[in-house]
Amino acid sequence: MDAEKLGSLERIDRRWIFLILALVVGIAVIVEPVFPDRAGELVRPIFDHLDALPAGTPVLISLDYSPSSAPELEPMAAALTRHAMIRGLPICFISLWPTGNNMAERLESGVLREEYPAAEVGKDWVVLGYQAGGELLAHAVVDSLGARFRSDVRGVPLNELPALTTVTGLRDFGLVISLSAGVPGLKEWILYVGDAGHVPLAGGCTGVGAPQFFPYYPRQILGLMAALKGAAEYEAALSARYPDSVPATMQATRGMGPQAVAHLVIVLFIVMGNGALLWRRWRSGRTA
Amino acid sequence: MILLLITTVLLVALIVRSILLTRRGRLVNVRPLTPVEEMIPAIDSSVASGSPVLFVPGTRDLDSMQTVAGLSLLDQVARACAERGAELLVLVNRSLVMDEARERCRIAYASVGRGDDWNDDNVDYISDDPLGFVARVDGVIARRRPGACFFFGFFASESLLLAEGGHQVGAIQIAGTASAVQLPFFVAACDRTLMGEELFAAGASLSGDAALLGSLVGQDQGKWLVLILLLLGTALVTLSALGWAPAGEVWTVLSGLLPEG
Amino acid sequence: MIRLRPQHLLSFVAIVLVVASFIAPPGGDEPRGVASLFAFADSQFSSWFGVLAVFAFILGGASLLRTHGRRVRRREGDWKYSIVTLVSFLVVLVVGLGKFGGPPGLTGDPFSPEGWLTRIFSSVLSPLHATLYSLLAFYVASASYRAFRIRGWESSVLLGSAMIVLVGRIPSIDSWTDTWPTVFGFLRMEAWSLWLLKVPNTAGQRAIMIGVALGIVTMAVRMISGLEKGQGGRK
Numbered sequence: 001m002d003a004e005k006l007g008s009l010e011r012i013d014r015r016w017i018f019l020i021l022a023l024v025v026g027i028a029v030i031v032e033p034v035f036p037d038r039a040g041e042l043v044r045p046i047f048d049h050l051d052a053l054p055a056g057t058p059v060l061i062s063l064d065y066s067p068s069s070a071p072e073l074e075p076m077a078a079a080l081t082r083h084a085m086i087r088g089l090p091i092c093f094i095s096l097w098p099t100g101n102n103m104a105e106r107l108e109s110g111v112l113r114e115e116y117p118a119a120e121v122g123k124d125w126v127v128l129g130y131q132a133g134g135e136l137l138a139h140a141v142v143d144s145l146g147a148r149f150r151s152d153v154r155g156v157p158l159n160e161l162p163a164l165t166t167v168t169g170l171r172d173f174g175l176v177i178s179l180s181a182g183v184p185g186l187k188e189w190i191l192y193v194g195d196a197g198h199v200p201l202a203g204g205c206t207g208v209g210a211p212q213f214f215p216y217y218p219r220q221i222l223g224l225m226a227a228l229k230g231a232a233e234y235e236a237a238l239s240a241r242y243p244d245s246v247p248a249t250m251q252a253t254r255g256m257g258p259q260a261v262a263h264l265v266i267v268l269f270i271v272m273g274n275g276a277l278l279w280r281r282w283r284s285g286r287t288a
Numbered sequence: 289m290i291l292l293l294i295t296t297v298l299l300v301a302l303i304v305r306s307i308l309l310t311r312r313g314r315l316v317n318v319r320p321l322t323p324v325e326e327m328i329p330a331i332d333s334s335v336a337s338g339s340p341v342l343f344v345p346g347t348r349d350l351d352s353m354q355t356v357a358g359l360s361l362l363d364q365v366a367r368a369c370a371e372r373g374a375e376l377l378v379l380v381n382r383s384l385v386m387d388e389a390r391e392r393c394r395i396a397y398a399s400v401g402r403g404d405d406w407n408d409d410n411v412d413y414i415s416d417d418p419l420g421f422v423a424r425v426d427g428v429i430a431r432r433r434p435g436a437c438f439f440f441g442f443f444a445s446e447s448l449l450l451a452e453g454g455h456q457v458g459a460i461q462i463a464g465t466a467s468a469v470q471l472p473f474f475v476a477a478c479d480r481t482l483m484g485e486e487l488f489a490a491g492a493s494l495s496g497d498a499a500l501l502g503s504l505v506g507q508d509q510g511k512w513l514v515l516i517l518l519l520l521g522t523a524l525v526t527l528s529a530l531g532w533a534p535a536g537e538v539w540t541v542l543s544g545l546l547p548e549g
Numbered sequence: 550m551i552r553l554r555p556q557h558l559l560s561f562v563a564i565v566l567v568v569a570s571f572i573a574p575p576g577g578d579e580p581r582g583v584a585s586l587f588a589f590a591d592s593q594f595s596s597w598f599g600v601l602a603v604f605a606f607i608l609g610g611a612s613l614l615r616t617h618g619r620r621v622r623r624r625e626g627d628w629k630y631s632i633v634t635l636v637s638f639l640v641v642l643v644v645g646l647g648k649f650g651g652p653p654g655l656t657g658d659p660f661s662p663e664g665w666l667t668r669i670f671s672s673v674l675s676p677l678h679a680t681l682y683s684l685l686a687f688y689v690a691s692a693s694y695r696a697f698r699i700r701g702w703e704s705s706v707l708l709g710s711a712m713i714v715l716v717g718r719i720p721s722i723d724s725w726t727d728t729w730p731t732v733f734g735f736l737r738m739e740a741w742s743l744w745l746l747k748v749p750n751t752a753g754q755r756a757i758m759i760g761v762a763l764g765i766v767t768m769a770v771r772m773i774s775g776l777e778k779g780q781g782g783r784k
Contacts, residue, residue, distance in 0.1 A: 066678070289571065383612070511763055
């Protein structure tokens with residue numbers, strides 16, 4: 001191969017990379033390839049824990065993300081919501097972020113009301129919503145939800161919500177899950193609730209944030225869903241266990257098709273660049 | 289909690305002791321930080337090409353230690369820019385940081401007799417929204433084409449957006465953050481990166497102030513203390529697991545002194 | 550007579566907060582006596598900073614209006630973008646303060662779903678956020694292509710780790726490696742990927758955490774003692 005052409009593979013203009021990536025991912029989005037997945041070592045404990053909870057045990061999901069992280073975290077929230085609905089576990093949604101109320105509203109309209117029309121707000125799920133305070137909010141409700149929440153977002157007092165009749169504080173939930181895109185988020189739940197309050201805790205996070213939570217597994221968190229892959233693994237576990245109760249292909253699994261393709265394109269470019277680099281070195285070693 | 293208190297007191301004592309010793313004339317030999325050493329040449333390169341120098345002190349407010357560390361580096365960068373006649377642009381996304389940055393730059397310029405050259409409008413408050421901030425910073429980079437970009441402080445997902453923007457115009461980029469998850473992006477996209485604790489040490493290193501350098505010595509001594517405790521804990525747990533009862537007893541006593549969790 | 554300087558205030562508040570974290574830690578027993586004073590200070594000082602930051606919005610907003618207004622008046626570089634900035638700022642400010650479309654009055658929720666502010670958030674800001682976020686995918690590709698090169702042993706290790714994690718995180722990779730002969734089991738990328746994240750990554754993260762904590766303590770000592778002259782310690 002011509003040395004100059006080969007050398008250009010080492011210095012591809014980034015606009016070509018953008019264009020090729022956009023084309024390939026765009027085609028994948030249209031074609032919608034589905035790659036079967038299965039729950040890995042970090043996701044399986046969350047699924048198994050939730051699956052083993054007796055019906056009627058409430059779970060708490062903290063929606064600590066904004067719309068910019070919703071593509072990664074909302075599928076996790078949706079999968080957890082479906083799992084809880086199938087198992088008959090009342091869900092309590094709260095948030096440490098101001099955008100949490102919007103995120104809960106999206107889950108209510110997109111999953112709960114659409115797929116579970118028989119489910120009732122207040123009985124099968126509750127949205128306590130956002131309160132200011134960050135990690136101090138999480139800490140304050142360890143012993144008593146009422147310390148910071150007087151009612152749900154509709155204004156119904158806590159003691160009139162059937163979903164929370166067995167709940168005083170966070171320790172009365174079967175599982176607390178934080179879906180976290182930053183600060184305050186999963187780390188604060190670990191520091192102020194999981195460790196200090198001895199509350200069973202699991203987490204979901206964006207891909208970028210995942211490496212910082214691995215040190216906490218498995219002692220402080222029983223499992224971790226990392227990025228869209230984690231959500232897809234949870235969906236895979238859900239589909240495998242309850243194939244008739246969930247949509248055939250869910251959001252994260254659909255999204256992993258284009259993502260897998262993108263990974264392969266990036267790997268290809270890296271291999272190409274290094275291949276050209278090694279070839280050039282070999283050639284210059286030969287001619288020296 | 290008691291063990292934590294003792295460790296903290298020891299650590300602070302080591303730092304204070306080192307500061308006092310260096311103040312009394314004890315020489316300090318601090319390993320040069322390559323990113324710090326390359327900051328002045330980067331500013332010189334900007335002057336030579338007639339380009340401005342861009343500085344972003346992170347995207348957190350003044351209550352973040354990373355922002356404070358970034359601003360302590362701004363002191364030095366502003367002084368260097370004032371000495372060399374380089375135009376300094378500081379873009380911030382918090383009002384309090386804007387105010388503090390303006391004051392620091394004003395003082396830095398005045399300290400080298402160039403007080404009249406400083407314009408407060410060179411510190412621009414953009415938006416509290418991090419992505420809106422990044423969009424503007426990238427726009428400034430694309431239009432003003434700085435010769436050097438310095439990103440020091442806390443960054444979230446905007447780290448790669450900023451670094452790629454600077455790379456696109458061929459700027460020399462030096463970054464530093466204590467956010468471990470953002471370090472890979474800066475390492476991949478910037479020329480030099482200060483990692484973790486180096487961000488907090490950089491201001492002291494660049495200033496050359498004896499007392500500040502002394503604090504770095506104390507910090508390193510504190511690291512030895514932590515290392516000893518780690519090795520001690522590891523040894524006790526290992527020996528206990530191998531069946532040596534005294535090790536287990538000592539470990540039980542020590543772990544009872546730790547905070548819960 | 551000692552003249553009170555900002556440095557004295559900084560040192561006093563910092564020492565109170567440090568002491569409070571030991572004698573009235575969050576998650577501990579209800580503090581009593583002197584400890585309750587420190588706990589009160591701990592909770593209140595953080596809130597006061599939040600109040601200061603809110604008032605600082607006025608400072609920042611005024612600076613924004615002044616800077617962009619001047620650019621438009623003098624037709625300085627990119628003054629048309631400044632018009633966009635000013636119009637957006639004023640529209641959202643008026644809509645938010647006026648609570649148009651939502652429950653009115655002082656107690657009306659400015660973030661009600663039917664309010665214009667919420668509609669601006671979901672129709673304008675959210676898509677813009679998503680757009681900027683999506684740039685990351687392209688930038689990761691170009692940065693990876695540039696950075697992961699076999700230049701030396703360190704960059705080769707970085708390249709190898711990146712390739713393992715990239716490939717190991719592809720869905721169905723484990724279904725494919727299930728079909729391999731057992732003798733090649735040690736090459737399973739998904740297992741190597743998980744090992745990299747659980748072991749070397751965890752070690753590195755913990756090391757950085759410890760280093761950062763030490764750096765913060767050192768920085769705090771410098772600030773409390775007035776060595777960091779930028780923090781009100783200026784002579």
